[in-house]
Amino acid sequence: MQAGTSTTHEAHDAHDHIHPPPEGFVRKYVFSLDHKVIGFQYFFTGLLIMFIAGSFAELVRLQLTDPNGAIMSHTAYNEMFSMHGTAMVWLVLIPLVTGALGNFVMPLQIGARDVAFPWLNMASFWILPVAALILFSSMLWGGPHAGWTEYPPISLADGTAGALWCLAIFTIGISSTMTGLNFMVTIMKMRAPGMTWTRMPLFIWATFATALMNMVATVALSVAVGALFLEHVFSVPFFDPARGGSVVLYQHMFWFYSHPAVYIFIIPAFGVVSEVLPTFARKPIFGYKMIAFSSMAISILAFTVWMHHMFPSGIAPWLQLPFMILTYAIGIPTGIKIFSWMATIWGGRIHFTSSMLYALGFLITFTFGGLSGIFLASVPVDLHMHGTVFVVGHFHYVVAGGAVMGFLAAVPYWYPKATGRMLNERLAQLGFWLFFIGLNGTFLPMHWLGLEGMPRRTATYAGFAKAFPDAVFWNQFETAFSFLMAAAIGLLAFNVIWSLRHGTLAGINPWGARTLEWTISSPPPYYNFKKIPQVFDRPYNFDQPLPYRNTDNELDEFPEFGRVLMPIPQPVGAGA
């Protein structure tokens, strides 16, 4: 600590060691070590890539308005859906829910001043734009064509583009692993005094479960795509059946990661919902321990179900039954959560703010997607449904209706903390309705189209449309509704930027929420907590005083909820 900079913040006890904030634009905003700034970097990068990947999706939808293909060739179509899936999974969802939310919220909620390894955190972020550049540059060589899964042997025909795809996923995988490791250590070692495991906010439990999967599973993905890379570049035979390799091996390695990966993006959303629902229902969370336990159960069970993606791939029949049962079993912890959330809002005083709307919408769409997952878990059903748009319907209900919805609930919820200003509530609510209606309109018809056998990942479906003439109408219907979703995301981006200047001032705790981040000013100062608070209980008991001592600000214990739309003006950064 230099003598000159130590005067930029108040004097503290000698052992407090608050590091001085960095100076200069680059240190502050580009190569920043501050977890909050890194969170914003993830947020804006993720949102930007979401626009690109989303426009690929709209091109896919436009193509399908005509059973003979409306706008592009088969190869271009294959490239579009492959790039859409790849970019959305690895460059949008995982960075947004773990990188943006985890980075911004997690250290604040555990009362820490930063993550365990800030330098590693910065490196994890900067890998993301590099991986994105590699991935998008593969389009100069024609792009990947075998979907976001890039199964060999088809993907082996992708040449340079395929190799670049592998390289991009390998790099982003390393970033995920490092983030997982960092978050694990942070949560295990840096909680505020008195915050025992069973006093952690549920978002922290969720982040912990996610970090565990990130750290363990992602390496398996790196190995799968690494081996595929070696096969592309040096023609090392791992997967090519003509040379003794095994394509099913790739599927095992890929899904051993990618099934946990789907939980990597849903569990943080679970965490968000577990924060938002009690806050806006003004009731303690129902079944705290069960929700925490089920997050961990999911993260462990998630490693035991991967073969449900491979039922038709020629795996041994004696393997199918256990994997079917295990897949059903993972529905149990998920169901526990759904029931706990419903019990939480039951009889509460519900305030329909935009984040509450998103959380309630999440309950509906995510549950629906979970149920169609249970359908697919059954081997005989899956043999019929695999490779149809039913699967596309299933996973978009859980991913868009679950993970993205949870993320969208988090944005208005923590925006005031992050920026000191409220998100424009009216625009945010409009965005919710656009998103919710758009989502259902886009993905609901896929369920019956899939039952009738409409194949996924094909540029034309003239044969299917001949057998089921309705299909054309429903596909056009889906395309129309998909633009509502796009509009919702556009609106969100506009709102985020507009409210930076024009939002009403938020104050310390606009929602009357009870986790630790709401005891410090908005936006939080560089070092987050002047004094490290002490924790005496878990945060959700709305009928009791706040369980903290030694906080930076004395909080109103039973705030008037009317503040939400008309917050009491307060100078930004008061107390910092």
Added chain:
Amino acid sequence: MAAAAAQHLSGHDAIAARYRDVDPVYGETRDIRLLGFVFFLLSDCILFSSFIFAYVYLRISAPAWPPFLGGHQLPWFDTSFAAMNSIVLFGSGVTMHFALENWKHLNKAKFNGWLIATIVLGIGFLLGQAHEYSVVGISWTGTTMGASFFTLTGMHGFHVFAGVCYLTILGLQANRGTYTGSKYFGLTAGTLYWHFVDVIWVFLFFLFYIW
């Protein structure tokens, strides 16, 4: 109300007292680093496990092992040479152990001796591997056997190489006074890493030379 609140908090005072004087952010740096390093080794372990899984999978699903290439069944590996080379590597684990113990007992001269022995043995192992590669008679790109063998042992060899560099740096740091008798996290990490590389080799040796 206030009384109820006090009641509510009193049960937890013991825990609060335990944490009172600990600075949770910067007070536990060594702990934090150690845990981070252990997790790094864990993820590295998964790196090897995944490739081992691939090898086992390819091997048990192949019609014949070693596989045929151009109508000829491939040769088997030279187990006795590899066993000798393994002893070299395991020996380096032992010397590394002594190096760290001597550091803890502030015996810098012996520490240096054992560390140099470790580095020399590590380089010896790498030379043995190089010899093995030159005589093994299969290639990386020929068959799944070559693919698994060279990828796995190559990755392991790379780890040994990185370890040799790492230990060299640690030795230089130690002699420049970076570590003390009570603060030597880097040396602990280096030792853990080196033992980890040894343990991985146990599995590889069994899987390629004994199985």
